[in-house]
Amino acid sequence: MTDPVMRLDQVNLVLKGHAGPVHILHDISLTVAAGDTVGLIGPSGSGKSSLLMLMGGLETASSGRVALLGRDLTRMSEDQLARFRRHHMGVVFQSFHLIPTMTALENVATPLELAGVSDAFARAAAELDAVGLSHRSGHYPAQLSGGEQQRVALARAVAPRPEILLADEPTGNLDEDNGRTILKLLFDLRDRDGSTLVLVTHADEVVRRCSRVIRLRDGRLSDDQQARAAE
Template structure:
């Protein structure tokens, strides 16, 4: 029996809105096992991205329990969650979230330095080379295309060789050809060190590449 990487039990998420509380997640229960690749699918507003954020400890569930690698994220404060993610989770966002005043190399090396990695810049350079950006390490985000910026974001997420990779619509801001290249790289990085991958996608072709798809509708597993 493969150990579960994620165990969610009756997870709810309620956020404040102008007209009162809004139920985003309504009792989600699921398990993801080690090395598995899972797609979170469903229409816009179904709770996919919110579920991914809860799984990554970037959004605190308002009910239920969220266990990642055996640790209960539901009981951790923000500092504890940040420490837990370091080296264990790599997260790729749709909008890249690169620091504009830093080069590609610095963007990838900074989280490694914060995690206490002694050869952070060497490791960052190797990660950028792995995504085909060896010649762009000293370029700033504004000097790169969207696809190149997402490669930097992917290198940053994968450089620490985390046990978990989370990706929120990682190709959403890219054209189809560039998006396909990014997804090939994401799967390659997953394979290179056996990470567990959970991704949010609207793309059926991408969902079928995963081991399974979990469909959400109105904040529930459909």
């Protein structure tokens, strides 16, 4: 049996609040197989984005174990986590997080340069072309629309051809038409590269395209998800 791309064992997340500790996630155990397209759904405040951040090593579990590609993220230092993400993961946020002083091409090329890719700018140009923005490669983020900025962010995330692609409400700051465009591109690029995709979403059309749905409520897996994790 092939090892899962992602495994979480009894993961808890407790954060400090003004009134004391806040238990965000409770005893989350699940696995994600290679090539899965997983939708994280649930009410606002249910812990979806926090779970995605744990999966990406962008948040540290208070207890339990988070393993990706056979590597235990909970034992890694910040530098080790950064290197792991650089080589194996792409992340798309609701906010675009582009570097304002860099052009679209430079934004996409940056993670490739950091990874030591020799033809970083050629690869970046190809990715911008894949999202329909080759004509905007020399523009800065402030010169781009919201939909264009998110396409640049998507090109940047997939440029290193990561095994794992995480997306946190990637259409949340976009209008309906731009949202559809981003979702089509996201799934098309995922299919092109064969990445494992995990995304937080409220959109029914996204859920229908996922091979698997994980439901959260009050920081816990729903009853049917708990039963599946125990199988």
